[in-house]
Amino acid sequence: MTNMTTETRFAQSGRESMENTAAEGYNFAYLDEQTKRMIRRGLLKAVAIPGFQVPFGGREMPLPYGWGTGGMQVTAAILAPEDILKVIDQGADDTTNAVSIRAFFERTARVATTTRSGEATIIQTRHRIPETPLKRDQMMVFQVPIPEPLRFIEPSETETATLHALGDYGVMHVKLYEDIVAHGHIATCYAYPVEVNDRYMMDPSPIPRFDNPKLHMSPALMLFGAGREKRLYALPPYTRVVSIDFEDYPFEAQRQDGVCAICGSANTYLDELIVDDRGTRHYVCSDTDYCQEHAGQQGIRA
């Protein structure tokens, strides 16, 4: 694991080198103001109807679909010059996708960025919700690959729209039933469907089901953007979010078999590493920021 910078880094410092390069000729945060307005209108509607998928006119972004274009458009639309941005991919701040998206907004919006969950005002993510509890003044932005939770069983968009409109969600349990048939337990471990505000079925994007309980009654605003499918949805703060289940197979967040090899945490989501060619396994926190902080508190150098 690399020794990462943990201080909040202001793009100001790199301004000289960028002044006349990438950001030149681009609007603040890349998208033009009318596009950002259009996305914000969509987001307002999404917040007003928790869990409902709002179509929006998704733009081409300078990176391929599947790399976070939906999340980036949402971030661009809500970003203000005084915001502090954190971007994570698989919980880590130092993976390619996270580094690229962070650099993108450093260059096009010149906003401050950070790796500290507690300091960020906007956290863009693909797979995780940080272990550090979120606060009221924070916003989560999720990059969503497939926004439609009913898609696996119903390929038709008109039909899924009708099922949502009528609240006809019986087929969702068919998926869980099949899991139990095949595996003896509910084996869906990411994108685990949730019912929002006792109304809409929602795909919480590919977060592990370990993170599902963090959606429920979260004090932070959560915004979801799907770039390829051009859909927005949202969880306003303090929304009821229930992971669907069976009476005799209740929802259970994943339990981990080990503790973090770096910081010793036993209650975080862990990545499994195979460290030699005899199959020795180590576990480390997937949330790098939390891991460093926790290690620091115990005087361990991560």
Next chain:
Amino acid sequence: MNPALNPTPLADETAASTLPLLRVNQLTRLFGHEKGCQDISFDLYPGEVLGLVGESGSGKSTLLSLLSGRTPPDRGSVQYRADHANWLDIYEAGEARRRQLLRTEWGFVEQNPRDGLRMSVSAGANIGERLMAQGARHYGQLRETAIHWLQQVEIDASRVDDPPRAFSGGMQQRLQIARNLVSKPRLVFMDEPTGGLDVSVQARILDLLRSLVRELDLAVILVTHDLAVARLLADRLLVMRRSRVVESGLTDQILDDPQHPYTQLLVSSVLQA
């Protein structure tokens, strides 16, 4: 139904069974001249099996989708007696209510089981889907019910976790029947339920259907072009030709003494084995 045939009927039971379950009035949907169906009116009683017979293109399947709430008519109405004496006009009721009817009190058995089953999920999930849609949330009970219904349609209980694509055509059709009957419907629509099956399998399914219909006191509207199927299952027949009903009456009466020239042709064209 003739109440006189029942020696000691309870007063309200007689009242309920002498009221129709479905009232169809002047039902019309045309796609072109004599294409579709027009001016169809009839009553269907609880426990009665009504056969719709006629040649290809005579409007049988159009009529079935109008009756089952799948296609809105140009004019006319379909009324369903949801409970004791409350009539529900299914096209005024709204889509939510129609869909709810179709997965609770009604069933629909498609000619091709692939259209009526979810081919990618197990037989048990196929049977349990209606119950889950109605709010059943206990896996153990859902599975028990699925096994019970597999046995009802003569499929081995050990096949409960197999997907329907691993089943033979006849088994798929029986699974489709189980999937529909699990919600204890009062009315089942069937579109050529034995259409694509070989003769020995047909016979077995007809036998099964006949006993289930009697056992569960189902009302059935059955589309078929096979008069032998109609003879075996149906109490009453509507003969359709060029979008209209040309003759209606008791099955034996129509098949043994057809009045309309077209019905006479239809009956005489059946090969005598």
